[in-house]
Amino acid sequence: MRVKQKTIVVTGAASGIGRELSLALLKKGARVAALDINEEGLQETLSLSNDNGENMSLHTINITDKDAVSALPEKIIEKHGSIDGLINNAGIIQPFVKVNDLEYDSIKKVIDINFWGVIYLTKGILPYLYKRSEAHIVNVSSMGGFLPVPGQTLYGASKAAVKLLTEGLYSELRDTNIRVTIVFPGAIATNISSNSGLVDKEAEKQQTEESSFKALPAPKAAEIIIKAIEKNKFRVCVGKDARTMDLLYRLFPKYATNMIAKKMATLLG
Ligand SMILES: NC(=O)c1ccc[n+]([C@@H]2O[C@H](COP(=O)([O-])OP(=O)(O)OC[C@H]3O[C@@H](n4cnc5c(N)ncnc54)[C@H](O)[C@@H]3O)[C@@H](O)[C@H]2O)c1
16 A cells, blocks of 8 residues: 555654654655653654644554544544554553563463554554555564564563464455555664663663664664555564574574574573
8 A cells, every 4th residue: 555645643652663653654645643651752653754744743642542432433534534454553662571580460461552552543444444445454563473572471472372363364465455564674763671661771772872783773673664555465573683584594494593592592591
């Protein structure tokens, strides 16, 4: 689906990939309904939109609030006239510990946001997408959604659930006007650790600067995801790390699993 003059709902639009998706969509002539729990961050996204801001509406919302999500589509229609696309991008990571040490509150939070949030948005917006001549749903999973990363096991499980949900939607919607894309980003340079409450912003900045590994910039990730919408891709791996591990895991799942486990061992203890 071409994004020009379409209305696209983007979750997690106050930061990182979601912010860059919103700005790039606006530049391409789309209208954006920008959702996030972080009101200040949404305002910042708007302030970065330059002349395109009138095509963006801001919606401060917790995507785990089913009633608030259900009430949202009519508000978006009121502003933009229709909804043509949904990008389920909002997400958090879990505290970096093994399952045995992970508190139930953290488990619930990561599954509520990463999985239930996607379900609420999908079920809330799907009826409106059926009404359009063409429409598109994009769900952002993770490299950790197909490959186990010790210390992020529940995060990975939530993203694996998003993967299967998305592939199921693809199958169910094949003969309709609605296309579906699953996205597996590798490491992307964002503030996800501090936004997930694991470290403060300064510590995250310092870690990024000191790391020898250069994560893909978020604007590049956004560009790849929008291209995937416009080319109606079934699945897309974002970044060389995700592409390489996708291939390796499919060919040699046990080898790939052990390789990542060894890499993480020093960090996890
Ligand atoms: N950064 C990476 O390396 C990476 C890798 C793989 C996958 N991803 C996925 O990409 C997506 C975007 O992540 P990012 O790196 O841009 O992170 P980010 O922290 O920069 O952005 C995520 C946004 O989601 C919002 N959010 C969190 N909980 C919410 C809630 N309950 N309701 C509404 N909004 C909420 C946050 O406020 C934040 O603005 C996530 O789903 C993440 O899991 C990221």
